[in-house]
Amino acid sequence: DAGITQSPRHKVTETGTPVTLRCHQTENHRYMYWYRQDPGHGLRLIHYSYGVKDTDKGEVSDGYSVSRSKTEDFLLTLESATSSQTSVYFCAIRQGTGLAGGPEDEQFFGPGTRLTVL
Amino acid sequence: AQSVTQPDIHITVSEGASLELRCNYSYGATPYLFWYVQSPGQGLQLLLKYFSGDTLVQGIKGFEAEFKRSQSSFNLRKPSVHWSDAAEYFCAVGPRTGNQFYFGTGTSLTVIP
Numbered sequence: 687d688a689g690i691t692q693s694p695r696h697k698v699t700e701t702g703t704p705v706t707l708r709c710h711q712t713e714n715h716r717y718m719y720w721y722r723q724d725p726g727h728g729l730r731l732i733h734y735s736y737g738v739k740d741t742d743k744g745e746v747s748d749g750y751s752v753s754r755s756k757t758e759d760f761l762l763t764l765e766s767a768t769s770s771q772t773s774v775y776f777c778a779i780r781q782g783t784g785l786a787g788g789p790e791d792e793q794f795f796g797p798g799t800r801l802t803v804l
Numbered sequence: 805a806q807s808v809t810q811p812d813i814h815i816t817v818s819e820g821a822s823l824e825l826r827c828n829y830s831y832g833a834t835p836y837l838f839w840y841v842q843s844p845g846q847g848l849q850l851l852l853k854y855f856s857g858d859t860l861v862q863g864i865k866g867f868e869a870e871f872k873r874s875q876s877s878f879n880l881r882k883p884s885v886h887w888s889d890a891a892e893y894f895c896a897v898g899p900r901t902g903n904q905f906y907f908g909t910g911t912s913l914t915v916i917p
Contacts, residue, residue, distance in 0.1 A: 717903060728808075728894055728907035729848070736903065744904060776847055780903070791855075793905070795847035 689713045690796040692777050698802045705764040707799050709777030711757075717780035718760040719744075719793070720752060722773040729776065735760055767803045775799045806831050808897050810908035817885050818916050825880040825911050827895030837878040838896040839869055842910075848894060854878065855900070865889070890915045 689712035699705050709718060717736055721729040721744075731744030733752040741752050749771060751763045764771055776798050782791035809828045817823055829835060836855050840848040852863025859871040869880045878895060892912050898905040 719903070719905075721907075726909055728810075728909040729896075730907070731903075731905060734903045742903070745906070778848075792850050792853070793848075795849075797847050798845075 690777060690779060690794060692775075692796040692799050694799060695797065696800045698804065699767055700804050701768055702766050705767050705801065705803075707762045707775055707777075707801070709760045709762070709796060711760075711779050713779070713781075714757055715779040715781060716757075718754065719778040719780070720750075720760065720762045721776045721778065722746065722771075723776060723798070724773050732762065732775075767801075769803050771801065772803045773801060775801060806897065806904075806906050808895050808906050808908035810893075810895055810911050812911045813909070814912045814914070816914040816916060819887050820884050823880075823882045823885045823889070823913070825893050825895075825913070827878045827880065827908060828876050829878065829895070829897045829906075830876065831897050834900065836898045836900050837869075837871060838898070838905075839863065839867070839878070839880045840894045840896065840907075841865075842892045842894065844891075851880070851893075885913075885915055887915045887917065889913060 691710045693708045719734040720732040723729045730746045732750050735741045735754040753761045777796040778793045780793050807830045838853045839851040842848045851867050852861050854861050854871045862868050867882050892910045894910050895908040
């Protein structure tokens with residue numbers, strides 16, 4: 687599992703409240719990602735990070751912000767949760783030495799966080 | 805625009821039968837292609853990937869996939885399905901450099917005895 691944990695694993699919150707999801711890795715990987723998974727959409731990239739304090743937007747970044755103050759932690763924040771953000775959120779790391787396509791180049795996914803916004 | 809299409813939402817096969825899951829992609833450059841499997845309540849696990857070289861790639865659990873550039877396809881195959889293969893399967897495409905990966909909507913596989 688590449689040492690990836692996500693917390694919380696389940697959360698129910700109300701519309702308008704802030705929510706922060708945490709992804710923690712123990713293997714010092716440079717690249718980390720946040721995806722959301724919805725029926726009929728597969729996985730969609732929200733944000734990713736390529737180092738401490740280095741982040742960039744993905745396909746569906748509106749309504750989300752991220753922070754990475756330490757290599758091991760990548761936080762996803764919903765500043766004001768909406769019902770459309772009800773989803774399963776997956777964190778991933780990218781293993782590799784920087785050579786794309788090499789035998790070690792692979793994304794490993796965390797177990798997911800199920801978020802329900804009422 | 806980059807996209808991945810998995811035309812089959814759900815497939816049912818008998819145990820021991822062969823399997824082919826379809827994947828078509830639209831990508832502006834030479835792609836980096838993947839197949840993942842997801843068991844219920846779990847994260848995704850990489851089955852195989854194609855970056856360059858031999859267009860027929862072998863993966864874990866007896867799966868293989870063939871990259872066909874002319875058809876923009878990367879179909880997943882297995883000659884004999886086991887009950888434990890029941891899961892959801894995702895095709896994905898990504899850049900050779902960069903981090904924007906695109907996933908298909910998934911194909912749910914049911915295996916009947």
